[in-house]
Structures are given as C-alpha cells and as structure tokens.
Amino acid sequence: MIIETVFTPIEAIAGGALIGLSAVVLMWSVGRIAGISGIVAGAILESGDERYWRLIFLGGLFLGALIAAVTSGALSGVTPVANTPVLIVAGLLVGIGTRMGSGCTSGHGVCGISRFSLRSVVATCVFMASGVATVFVIRHLLGEGV
Amino acid sequence: MNRWVVLLAGALFGAGITISGMGNPAKVQNFLDIAGAWDPSLALVMGTALLVATPGFFWVLKMSSPRYAEKFSLPTKKDIDGKLLLGAVLFGMGWGLSGLCPAPALVAILTGIPSFFIFLAAMFAGMFVFRFVLEPQK
Numbered sequence: 062m063i064i065e066t067v068f069t070p071i072e073a074i075a076g077g078a079l080i081g082l083s084a085v086v087l088m089w090s091v092g093r094i095a096g097i098s099g100i101v102a103g104a105i106l107e108s109g110d111e112r113y114w115r116l117i118f119l120g121g122l123f124l125g126a127l128i129a130a131v132t133s134g135a136l137s138g139v140t141p142v143a144n145t146p147v148l149i150v151a152g153l154l155v156g157i158g159t160r161m162g163s164g165c166t167s168g169h170g171v172c173g174i175s176r177f178s179l180r181s182v183v184a185t186c187v188f189m190a191s192g193v194a195t196v197f198v199i200r201h202l203l204g205e206g207v
Numbered sequence: 208m209n210r211w212v213v214l215l216a217g218a219l220f221g222a223g224i225t226i227s228g229m230g231n232p233a234k235v236q237n238f239l240d241i242a243g244a245w246d247p248s249l250a251l252v253m254g255t256a257l258l259v260a261t262p263g264f265f266w267v268l269k270m271s272s273p274r275y276a277e278k279f280s281l282p283t284k285k286d287i288d289g290k291l292l293l294g295a296v297l298f299g300m301g302w303g304l305s306g307l308c309p310a311p312a313l314v315a316i317l318t319g320i321p322s323f324f325i326f327l328a329a330m331f332a333g334m335f336v337f338r339f340v341l342e343p344q345k
Contacts, residue, residue: 063237063240063243063244064233064237065233065237065244066228066231066233066234066237066244066246066248067246068246068247068248069227069228069234069248070248070251072226072227072228072248073227073228073248073249073251073252073255074251074252074255075223075226075227076222076223076224076225076226076227076228076229076252076255077223077227077251077252077253077254077255077256077258077259078223078255078256078258078259079219079220079222079223079226079227080219080220080223080224080227080252080255080256080259081223081255081256081257081258081259081260081263082219082223082259082263083216083217083219083220083223084216084220084256084259084260084263084264085259085260085263085264085267086212086215086216086219087213087216088263088264088267088268088273088279089263089267089270089273089274090209090212090213090216090273090274090275090276091209091212091213091273091275091276092272092273092276092278092279092280092281093276093280094280094281094282095216095220097220097308097309097310097313098308098309098334101309101313101330101331101334102334102338105331105334105335106334106335106338114210114213117210117213117214117217118213118214118216118217118220119217119313120214120217121213121214121215121216121217121218121219121220121221122217122218122220122221122224122310122313122314123217123221123313123317124214124217124218124221125217125218125219125220125221125222125223125225126221126222126224126225126230126313126314126317127221127317128218128222129221129222129225129226130225130230130314130317133225133226135225135226135228135230135231136225136230136231136314136315136317136318139230139231139232139233139315139318139320140233140318140320141232141305141315141320141322141323141326142232142233142236142305142306143304143305143306144322145322145325147304147305148304148305148307148322148323148325148326148329149325149326149329150301150304150329151300151301151302151304151305151307151326151329152301152305152307152312152325152326152327152328152329152330152332152333153301153329153330153332153333153336154297154298154300154301154304154333155298155301155302155305155307155308155309155312155330155333156301156329156330156331156332156333156334156335156336156337157294157297157333157334157336157337157341158294158295158296158297158298158299158300158301158333159294159298159308159309159334160294160333160334160337160338160342161290161293161294161297161337161341161342162290162291162292162293162294162295162297162298163282163284163290163291163294165298165308165309165310166253166302166308166309166310167220167308167309167310169295170253171253171256171257171260172260172264173282174257175256175257175260175261175263175264176264176268176281178282179285179287180282180284180285180286180287180291183287183291183292183295184291184292184294184295185295187291187292187295187296187299188295188296188298188299188302189239189299190299191295191296191297191298191299191300191302191303192239192299192300192302192303193239193240193241193299193303194299194303195239195299195300195302195303195304196236196239196240196303197240197242199303199304200240200242200243201242201243
C-alpha cells in the first residue's frame with residue numbers, strides 16, 4: 062500500500078550526521094565497519110569476542126532508537142507498507158542478499174563509499190537500481206499490488 | 208575493547224536512523240518511487256552521513272591502530288564479482304518490497320507491530336540460509 066510522506070530535510074540532515082558520526086566512532090575505537098547486516102549476522106552466527114562487541118553495538122542501537130523515538134515521536138504512526146507474506150519474502154531476500162553481497166545500506170552505502178571502495182559504489186548503485194525497479198513494478202505496473 | 212564507546216556508537220546509529228525517519232518504511236519505499244510519490248529524504252540522510260564519515264575515516268585511518276583494538280578490520284575483497292552483484296540485486300528487491308533494510312528493520316520493532324518482528328525473523332532466517340545452505344564451506 063502507498064502511504065504518502067513528506068520530505069523532511071532537517072531531520073534527514075540531523076539523523077544522517079549521527080549515522081556518519083557513529084561510523085567514525087566505531088572505526089576510531091575498535092577499527093570496525095558500522096555495517097548493520099554484518100553486525101547482525103555476526104551477533105547471531107559468531108562466538109566469543111566477535112559476537113560480544115556486535116551485541117553491545119546492537120544494544121546501543123536499540124537504546125539510542127528508543128530514546129530518540131520517545132523524545133521525537135518519530136515512530137508514532139509507523140506501519141508496514143506490505144502484508145505479512147510479502148514481508149516474509151522481503152525479509153528472506155534482505156537476509157540472503159546482504160550476506161551474499163557483503164553489505165547493505167550502511168556497510169556499502171555509508172562506510173564503503175566514504176572509504177572510496179569501488180565494490181561498495183557498485184553494490185550501492187545496484188541495490189538502489191534494484192529497489193527502484195521493484196517499487197516501479199509493484200506500484201506502477203501491478204497497481205498498488207502488494 | 209572499550210564497551211562504552213561501542214555502546215555509544217550503537218546509540219548514535221539507532222538515534223540517527225530514528226530521527227531521520229528511516230525507521231518508517233513508507234519514507235524509504237517512497238524514496239525508491241522516483242516515478243511516483245517521491246520522498247528524497249533518504250538521499251539527504253545518506254549524503255550527510257557520507258559528508259561526516261568521509262573526512263572522519265580519512266582522519267581515523269591515518270592512525271596506526273584504533274584506540275581500543277590492535278588493528279583496523281577492513282574488507283579485503285577488491286573484485287566486482289557475481290556474488291556482489293546478485294546479492295545487491297536480491298537485497299534491493301527485498302528492500303523495495305518492504306521499505307526495510309537491516310538497521311531500520313531493527314528500529315521498526317520498537318513500534319511493537321507483530322509483522323515487523325516477522326520481517327526480522329525472516330531476515331535472520333535468510334542469513335542462516337546463506338551461511339549454512341548457500342555457502343556452507345566457510
């Protein structure tokens with residue numbers, strides 16, 4: 062379903078700056094890439110220290126999100142844009158795709174591009190194009206479709 | 208490792224996703240709808256993050272080692288292979304269908320809406336499938 066939203070430049074700039082700062086703090090402190098798909102996968106599949114720092118980072122992520130949500134109201138009224146069967150297929154695609162492609166919007170899109178990694182520039186262009194094509198198909202070819 | 212600094216980095220990330228509105232899949236899906244109800248917010252989120260991270264990494268990576276670890280753990284792969292491309296295509300499809308990528312998917316469960324938990328469970332399942340079925344040698 063299509064839920065209209067408006068361009069929110071101030072919030073986008075403030076949030077983007079915090080995400081960039083997070084990536085720099087993580088690299089400065091423990092020398093790691095703030096790629097969320099890799100951090101989530103490692104928190105599930107690794108063990109020992111490799112799992113431990115990722116769990117702490119994810120704990121912080123939830124804490125920061127919770128504080129921001131409560132103080133800004135940014136999550137009020139947020140609902141899914143697809144039904145449950147579509148979300149299951151989408152979740153599987155995101156899980157498999159981010160592992161096969163070694164990263165997601167944060168790992169490739171923010172951390173990789175800012176290190177001038179060609180792989181990350183290519184991956185970001187490809188997943189953006191794939192996302193745009195997918196939304197074009199479901200909204201403009203299938204109607205509101207899913 | 209200084210766990211408080213890692214916790215802080217995580218908190219900055221979670222706050223950034225939330226404040227920017229990227230925890231709302233409608234905003235993300237509308238960003239991808241360039242032929243329709245386009246919402247350019249995501250481009251500005253990513254652009255600002257790059258404006259901070261690019262000089263930040265340039266400065267940090269001139270250090271001989273991170274503050275609390277022996278060395279920087281940077282990706283070593285350089286080649287543009289089929290896995291990178293196919294993975295990005297599949298991820299983009301799931302992202303477009305749901306308006307959710309991994310960090311916003313984590314933030315969205317704070318709404319308490321059950322189908323966001325189901326998406327997250329499916330994403331975990333996809334990671335398991337890749338690790339144990341599609342690429343079990345590692």
